[in-house]
Amino acid sequence: MSKTDIWQGTLALMILKTLESLGPLHGYGIARRIEQTSGGLLSLNYGTLYPALLRLEQEGYIRSEWGSSENNRKAKFYELTRAGRKQVSRETSEWVTTTEILARFLSPKGEA
Amino acid sequence: MRRVRAWMLRVRDLFGGRPAEADFNAELESHLQLHIDDNLRAGMSPAEARRHASITLGGIEGVREAHRDRRRLPLIDVLRRDVRFASRQLRRSPGFAAAAILVLALGMASTVTILAFVDAALLRPLPYQQPTRLVDVTESVKQIPRDNLSYQDYLDWKRMNTVFAAFDAYTGSGFMMNTPSGARPVTAVRVTAGFFRTLGITPAIGRDFRDEEGQPGAAETVVLSHVAWQKYFGGQASILGQTITLDSAPHQVIGILPPQFEFAPAGTAEMWTPITTPRGCEQRRSCHNLYGVARLKDGVSIEAARAELVGIAARLEQQYPDSNRGQGAVVAPLSEVAAGNVRPALLLLLGGVVLLQVIACLNVSSLLLVRTDSRQRELAVRRAIGASRSRLAAQFTVEALVLVISGTALGLVAAWFVVPALVHLIPADLINRMPYLQSMDVSGRLIAGVAGIVTLSTLVLAVTPLVRLSRSDAIFSLAEGSRGSSGRTWRRLGARLVVVELIIAVVLLVGAGLLGRSAYRLMHAELGFEPTGLASIRLAAFGPRFEGHAAAVGLSRTIAEQVGRIPGVTAVGHTSVRPVSFNGNTTWIRIVGQPFNGEHNEVNYRQVSASYFETLKVQQIRGRRFADADDAAHPRVVMINQALQRRYFPNEDPIGQRIGNTGLTPDSIVEVVGVVADLREGGLDDEIWPAVYYPFNQDSDTSMALIVRTAVPPASILPALDSIIRGIDPNIGTMSPTTIEDYIDASPSAYMHRSTAWLVAAFAGAAWALGVIGLYGVLAYLVSQRTREIGVRLALGAERHTVAGMVVREAGKLAVAGVGVGMLLAVGIATLMRALLFSTAPWDAPTLAVVAVVLVCSALAASYVPARRAAAVNPIDALRAE
Numbered sequence: 004m005s006k007t008d009i010w011q012g013t014l015a016l017m018i019l020k021t022l023e024s025l026g027p028l029h030g031y032g033i034a035r036r037i038e039q040t041s042g043g044l045l046s047l048n049y050g051t052l053y054p055a056l057l058r059l060e061q062e063g064y065i066r067s068e069w070g071s072s073e074n075n076r077k078a079k080f081y082e083l084t085r086a087g088r089k090q091v092s093r094e095t096s097e098w099v100t101t102t103e104i105l106a107r108f109l110s111p112k113g114e115a
Numbered sequence: 116m117r118r119v120r121a122w123m124l125r126v127r128d129l130f131g132g133r134p135a136e137a138d139f140n141a142e143l144e145s146h147l148q149l150h151i152d153d154n155l156r157a158g159m160s161p162a163e164a165r166r167h168a169s170i171t172l173g174g175i176e177g178v179r180e181a182h183r184d185r186r187r188l189p190l191i192d193v194l195r196r197d198v199r200f201a202s203r204q205l206r207r208s209p210g211f212a213a214a215a216i217l218v219l220a221l222g223m224a225s226t227v228t229i230l231a232f233v234d235a236a237l238l239r240p241l242p243y244q245q246p247t248r249l250v251d252v253t254e255s256v257k258q259i260p261r262d263n264l265s266y267q268d269y270l271d272w273k274r275m276n277t278v279f280a281a282f283d284a285y286t287g288s289g290f291m292m293n294t295p296s297g298a299r300p301v302t303a304v305r306v307t308a309g310f311f312r313t314l315g316i317t318p319a320i321g322r323d324f325r326d327e328e329g330q331p332g333a334a335e336t337v338v339l340s341h342v343a344w345q346k347y348f349g350g351q352a353s354i355l356g357q358t359i360t361l362d363s364a365p366h367q368v369i370g371i372l373p374p375q376f377e378f379a380p381a382g383t384a385e386m387w388t389p390i391t392t393p394r395g396c397e398q399r400r401s402c403h404n405l406y407g408v409a410r411l412k413d414g415v416s417i418e419a420a421r422a423e424l425v426g427i428a429a430r431l432e433q434q435y436p437d438s439n440r441g442q443g444a445v446v447a448p449l450s451e452v453a454a455g456n457v458r459p460a461l462l463l464l465l466g467g468v469v470l471l472q473v474i475a476c477l478n479v480s481s482l483l484l485v486r487t488d489s490r491q492r493e494l495a496v497r498r499a500i501g502a503s504r505s506r507l508a509a510q511f512t513v514e515a516l517v518l519v520i521s522g523t524a525l526g527l528v529a530a531w532f533v534v535p536a537l538v539h540l541i542p543a544d545l546i547n548r549m550p551y552l553q554s555m556d557v558s559g560r561l562i563a564g565v566a567g568i569v570t571l572s573t574l575v576l577a578v579t580p581l582v583r584l585s586r587s588d589a590i591f592s593l594a595e596g597s598r599g600s601s602g603r604t605w606r607r608l609g610a611r612l613v614v615v616e617l618i619i620a621v622v623l624l625v626g627a628g629l630l631g632r633s634a635y636r637l638m639h640a641e642l643g644f645e646p647t648g649l650a651s652i653r654l655a656a657f658g659p660r661f662e663g664h665a666a667a668v669g670l671s672r673t674i675a676e677q678v679g680r681i682p683g684v685t686a687v688g689h690t691s692v693r694p695v696s697f698n699g700n701t702t703w704i705r706i707v708g709q710p711f712n713g714e715h716n717e718v719n720y721r722q723v724s725a726s727y728f729e730t731l732k733v734q735q736i737r738g739r740r741f742a743d744a745d746d747a748a749h750p751r752v753v754m755i756n757q758a759l760q761r762r763y764f765p766n767e768d769p770i771g772q773r774i775g776n777t778g779l780t781p782d783s784i785v786e787v788v789g790v791v792a793d794l795r796e797g798g799l800d801d802e803i804w805p806a807v808y809y810p811f812n813q814d815s816d817t818s819m820a821l822i823v824r825t826a827v828p829p830a831s832i833l834p835a836l837d838s839i840i841r842g843i844d845p846n847i848g849t850m851s852p853t854t855i856e857d858y859i860d861a862s863p864s865a866y867m868h869r870s871t872a873w874l875v876a877a878f879a880g881a882a883w884a885l886g887v888i889g890l891y892g893v894l895a896y897l898v899s900q901r902t903r904e905i906g907v908r909l910a911l912g913a914e915r916h917t918v919a920g921m922v923v924r925e926a927g928k929l930a931v932a933g934v935g936v937g938m939l940l941a942v943g944i945a946t947l948m949r950a951l952l953f954s955t956a957p958w959d960a961p962t963l964a965v966v967a968v969v970l971v972c973s974a975l976a977a978s979y980v981p982a983r984r985a986a987a988v989n990p991i992d993a994l995r996a997e
Contacts, residue, residue, distance in 0.1 A: 030142065031149040048173030049146070053139070054185040061121035061185075074152060078145045079138075 014055050016098060019064060019091045022083045027070075029078035030056060056081060064090050128187050139182055147172065197513035204514065211486060212518070214888070215479045219522025219572065221881060222475030223565075224529035226468040230564050231534050233461050235555045236454050242375065244315025245410075249449040250417060251380070252282065252407030252424065254442050258717065261445060261452070263403035266393055268431060268439070269307075272407070275427045278420040281313040282409040284390070285381055290361035291657045291848040294347070297841060298657065298848040301343065301361070304384040305394075311338075311387075313410050314378070321355050321370030329389040336389060337366040341374040343385035361386070363658045363846070377550035379453040380406060401438040401703070401777075408449060421446040437777060440713055455548060460871055463948065467623065467878040474616050474882055476572050478889045479518065480579040481612045484896075508581055515576035519569055527565070540870075542861045609893045610929055613886070617933025617974075618940060620886035621966060623879035625941035626948075628962035630872035633953040637868050640953075642859075643756075643794040644694060644731035649855035650829035651693060652836050655818035658846040664747060667815035671724060673843060674821065681835050683827035688730030689811070689819040691722040695859045698797035698804045706763055707773040707784065715777075718759060719796050719806035722814050728754075728791055730824050736760075738770040738789035746812035754789040759805030774807065785809070798864035800953050822855065829854040868953060883970075886933070887977045894926055894981040905985055906993025915986040922982040923975065930974030934967050941966075 014037075021036045022028060028036070033056075034049040059065045064087035072078045083091070128135055147168050154164035172178065205212035240246045252272070254262045264272075264284060273282045285306040291298040308329025317323065318338060328336050337359065339348075348354040358365045366388065377383070396402035411420055424444035432439040451458070494507065538552050546552060656670055675687045692700050702720035705711050725741040736757060745752050753774060760769050769787050776783040793803045811819075821840070825832055833852040840849055859865060898905070905918055945957030955962075 029145070029149065031146045035153075049150075049171050050173035050175070050178035050181070053142070053178060054181045057182060057185045058121065061124045062117040063120055072145075072149060076145060076148050076152065077141075078149060079142045 014051070015059060016091075016094050018052070018055060018059060018081075019083065019087060019094070022065065022081060023088065023091050027068075027080040027082040029072060029080050031078070033081070059087070063087075122188075125186065125188050126191075135186055136183070139179070139186075143172070143175065143178065193509075194513065197510050198517060200510065201514040201517045205517065208486070211482055215482055215518050216522045216525060218475045218478050218885060218888075219519060220525035220529065221885075222468075222472040222572075223523050223526025223568065224533060225878070225881070226472045226568060227527060227530040227561075227565060228533050228537065229461070229464045229468045230561060231530065231555060232537075232552070233465055234558055234561050234564075235551045236457055236461055236549065237450075238560055239551060239558065241450055241453055242377065246450065247448070248411045249314070250409050250411060250420060251445075251447045251449050251452040252279075252409050253445055254403065254428070255445045256441050256443070256715075256717075261447075262442075264405040264407050265400050265403045265438075265442075266390070266397040266405060267400040267402075268428075268442070269405055269407060271431055272424065272427055272444075275430075276420075276423060278412055278415045278423050279409040280412045281309055282407060283307040283310040283313045284405040284407045285310060285378075286390075286405045287381055287384070288388075289655075289850075290386065291363075291655055291846070292347070293360040293363070293846075297845045299347075300655070300848045300850045301347075301385045302382070303361075303386040303388060304378075304381045305388050305390050308389045310408070313408060316372070316376060318370030319373040320352060321368075323370055324389045329391060331392045333389070333391045335361075335364055335366040335391065336369045337361065338370040338372060338387040339368060340372050340376070340383075340385050340387070342383075344371045346385075361388070375554065377554070379455065379548060379550050380408075380449075382547045383550055399438070400435055409446075417446055417448065436713060440715060453551070456867075457549065459950075460867065463871070463951070464874060467875060470619050470623065471878055471881055471885075472568060472572070474619050474885045474889075476575045477612050477616055478885050478892075480576060481609050481889055481892055483515075483576060483579050484609055486580075508577070511580045512573065512577040515573045518576060519573045523565065523569055542866060545861075545863060545866060609896060613889045613893045613929055614933045614936070616882070616886040616889045617930060617970065618937040620879065620882040621934055621937025621970060622941045622944060623875065623882045624966045624969070625938070625962060626945065627872065627876040627879040628966055629945055629952055629955055629957065629959055630868070630875050632959060632962060633951070633955045634865075634868040634872040636955060637799045637865060637953045638860075640795070640799045641793075642695065643792045644733045646855050646859060648825055648829055649731070649822055650825055650832055650836060650852075651820060651822045651855055651858060652833070652840065652852040653693075653818070653820045653850040654840050654847055655850075656844065656847045657817070660844065660846065661817050664815050667817050668746065668812050670817070670843075670847075671811055671815070671819070674840060675724070675726070677839050677843065678821065678823060678836060681823075681832055681839065683825045683832055684823050685826050686726060686730040686824040687724075687821070688727035688823075689724045689821045690727055691720075691816060691819060692796065693820045693822070693855075693858065694731070695795055695799065695855075695862050696797070698801055701804075702807065703777050704763075704774050704807060705777050705779055707775060707779065709763070711777075713777070716763070717804075719804050720809070721796070721806060722809050722811050722816055722819075724811045727808075727822070728794075730822055731794065732824075733794050734792040736790040736792055737768075738787070740789055741808075741810040741812075743812065745810040749813075751785040751813050752788040752810060753785045754791055754808040755787055756791055756803070756806040756808075757793050758803045759807060760790050762805050798862060799859070800864045800868070830857075868951075871951060883973070886970075887973050890926065890929060890974055891977040891981070893929070894922055894978050895984075897925060898922060898981045898985045901985075902988055902993050905988045906990040909988060910990040910994065918988070919982040919986040922985050923978045926974045926978035926982075927971070930971050934970050937970075938963060938967065 017037050017040075018033055021033050021040075025032075025036060030052055031049065034047065034052050037052075038045060038047065056065070056067075060067055060081075064084060065081045066084055067079050067081050069077060070080045147165075150168035150171065151161075151164045154167055155161065159167065169175065241249065243249060251261075252264070254264050254268065256262045263286075266284070269284045273279075276282065283306060285304050288303045288305045290301050290303050292301045306324075308324040308326050311317070311323040319341070321338075323338060324336060327333060339354075344350055344354070354368050355371070356368065358367050360366070372387070390397075397404065409420075411417070421444070424446055428439070428442060428444040432442060454461075497507065534555065538546070538555070541549070541552070654674075656667075661667065661670060671689065674689075678684060678687050698719055700720055701717045704716045704718055706716075723741070725743045725745065728735070728740055738754070741752070741754065755769060763769075764772060769790055772787045773784050774787060775785070791808070794806070795803065796806055797804060821836070823829075823832070823836065833854075837849050837852050840847055853861075908918060909915070942958050942963075945952070949957060
């Protein structure tokens with residue numbers, strides 16, 4: 004599996020999770036936060052974020068609104084919708100299960 | 116669900132694209148600004164801050180594009196671009212676009228028009244309950260495959276059969292209805308009581324006939340058609356339950372039919388009455404005047420029903436050898452009978468329009484080919500900069516689609532006007548038999564048909580340039596010089612298309628020529644009388660005053676006397692059925708002194724006045740004509756036609772011979788006193804049947820067809836004729852005043868032949884024009900492709916007329932190929948459709964010759980302009996251009 008394939012699904016979850024923990028945020032802020040959280044392991048082109056944001060918005064998980072940033076710049080803010088909140092918890096648990104299973108497979112000394 | 120929502124938003128965005136684009140630009144701008152602010156705070160120089168922000172964002176155009184693709188549907192975006200590009204391409208060559216669209220519109224208009232008729236007449240299910248279970252049930256004899264059913268046979272068939280859930284019968288009829296303003300003729304159908312229930316029709320108001328109302332002696336009832344209800348009773352519901360007088364007998368109105376009710380086999384009737392007491396000859400088993408309609412029991416096939424009815428008919432034939440000899444049975448789907456005899460004509464026309472549509476497509480393809488070649492460089496460039504083949508294919512499809520849809524739209528608009536106009540052209544009494552044409556509608560089937568044609572045409576047009584594209588390697592085409600060689604194979608294909616078009620044109624032209632000659636010969640068929648200067652009107656008298664033989668004869672004399680006084684009238688006669696109507700109203704004769712085995716000698720039977728043959732100027736062959744004195748007080752006499760003499764008195768003198776009915780009952784015996792020339796009683800393309808004429812003064816009736824010869828234009832006396840007859844008595848009604856020439860002109864056979872000839876001629880004209888245009892296109896292309904070669908030839912000393920001759924020769928070659936193959940095909944097809952021809956051979960030499968000459972001449976004409984252009988090539992320019 005190539006890196007980008009995972010990227011599509013995980014990026015959406017990262018965005019949703021970021022919005023869940025930080026509340027309404029603009030695209031730049033989301034990008035910075037994802038980069039920071041990954042501890043610099045992820046170096047992403049910020050631009051790739053926008054189609055993903057658009058898709059989430061089209062699917063109704065987030066909504067957007069123009070507002071002002073902390074230093075008084077005009078910016079478009081994204082926030083979770085109710086459907087988005089549900090989606091975060093559903094995807095998080097799915098993701099946790101998946102990684103657990105994978106971890107068991109990949110760990111050198113298995114349970115059995 | 117989420118997916119659908121997203122997709123719909125994307126579709127929506129296709130149409131409101133601008134604000135979203137601007138919004139995203141603003142968002143990107145703000146993103147960069149925020150990033151730059153951060154970078155400045157981190158201590159970068161303004162230039163470095165901006166640079167870093169842009170790099171981290173990634174290529175801004177790439178981001179925009181990714182966002183746009185996600186926002187909209189990329190495929191549709193591309194499609195939209197293609198449509199725009201295609202329209203631009205077409206606008207740039209308006210001549211080509213106009214020609215292509217017009218040609219397609221022509222094909223589409225004619226196809227849709229005929230499809231609309233085919234749909235209404237042949238495809239639309241009959242408007243009854245479960246119409247596919249309804250069948251037409253009639254008797255059958257050798258001469259008439261769908262012969263009338265006798266009432267007595269009907270009763271037996273109904274009793275004996277096990278295959279029909281319901282079985283009823285009907286017969287066309289008419290009444291004189293008493294109104295405050297005198298007697299008015301109304302059209303009617305007499306039906307057995309269960310008729311409407313068999314069809315599954317209930318009246319809109321009131322009820323239909325109860326079974327007991329169809330019993331002998333029952334009180335008379337009537338059901339009105341919606342039209343009659345509006346026309347005679349102002350649409351008042353109070354007419355229900357009231358009594359109206361039809362043929363001087365009271366009838367109670369019990370129901371009114373729904374407005375959309377139609378029953379094509381019986382024409383458009385105004386009133387429906389039940390068959391109660393058998394009328395006239397209906398008590399006799401040999402009296403055939405009904406048609407049957409039945410509903411098959413569930414699970415019974417038409418074949419099974421037919422087999423059983425044929426068995427029943429055979430049993431009746433044994434039981435009643437006198438009356439039922441040779442009387443078989445036929446069972447056919449009602450839908451076939453309802454469409455009637457327009458079926459073959461419509462199918463022929465459908466074939467014609469399909470051909471036309473094919474030519475139209477071929478023509479536009481060949482135009483497209485010419486264009487594809489002139490666009491070689493454009494395509495090569497687009498290939499070279501990376502357009503995939505499928506991308507180019509999509510673009511060609513879109514271009515074809517734009518052409519086809521424009522042509523279709525134009526064609527549909529034309530058809531919208533042409534269809535009602537054509538319906539309008541059909542004579543009234545013919546359209547009465549085709550009620551389904553009066554309610555023509557845009558149906559799903561029609562729409563599907565149009566969609567099918569559009570798809571096929573688009574495919575043909577899209578594939579053409581693609582084939583071309585795959586043949587030549589586009590890259591090499593960048594080099595201009597290769598044009599000549601790649602053009603040659605292509606030219607050959609174009610030439611073949613033109614030959615196909617010419618073949619089709621020849622087939623249609625020959626068809627039109629043959630049908631035209633048939634129609635001409637038909638209109639000049641031997642009538643046996645002098646049709647010019649004759650006026651005619653039908654009349655019927657009712658009421659106690661006209662009962663009995665003496666009253667009818669008195670009426671005949673009064674009419675002859677009063678009508679004879681109209682200025683310009685030179686002779687007055689009457690008959691029971693006008694000439695050139697139909698072979699029918701027959702009787703069975705037996706000749707005294709000739710061997711007889713019970714066979715049915717069916718002959719036309721007419722009651723004519725003493726002056727009838729004189730009035731029509733029918734040639735007397737032998738013996739004498741009727742005299743006014745041939746009346747009840749004198750021995751009974753008849754006259755016969757030559758056909759009867761040929762058949763029954765081939766070697767003897769018919770004068771003085773005696774004829775009777777099959778039983779030779781004494782009161783039926785009559786003496787032949789004269790032979791007249793074969794007066795045409797049937798349609799123009801029917802054969803002459805033997806006929807026997809009875810003198811009205813010995814064999815009278817209260818309805819007759821009056822015919823008068825005039826010294827003035829006959830149409831001018833029709834009003835006087837009508838008012839004088841109605842003035843004799845209020846209980847006399849009149850119908851269908853017309854001149855005999857108009858009557859013949861509008862007769863079904865004349866109309867059918869004439870209209871088919873005209874329609875095929877219209878197609879042929881279109882096909883011919885298309886073929887010639889196609890030929891011109893190919894020649895023009897040939898000259899433009901060979902300009903350089905021509906230049907070289909001229910430079911090397913070729914004569915200009917040799918060069919022009921080369922083009923003309925090419926045209927001649929194509930024309931001769933088209934005409935040759937077309938002729939063979941045309942004769943073959945004409946032989947197959949011989950039934951439509953009237954005393955014209957499928958290989959009619961003058962027709963073939965004229966078509967050949969016309970085509971070769973038009974081919975030469977088509978080559979004129981290209982040939983001149985070739986001859987006018989300036990060798991210096993031609994060579995320098997390369």
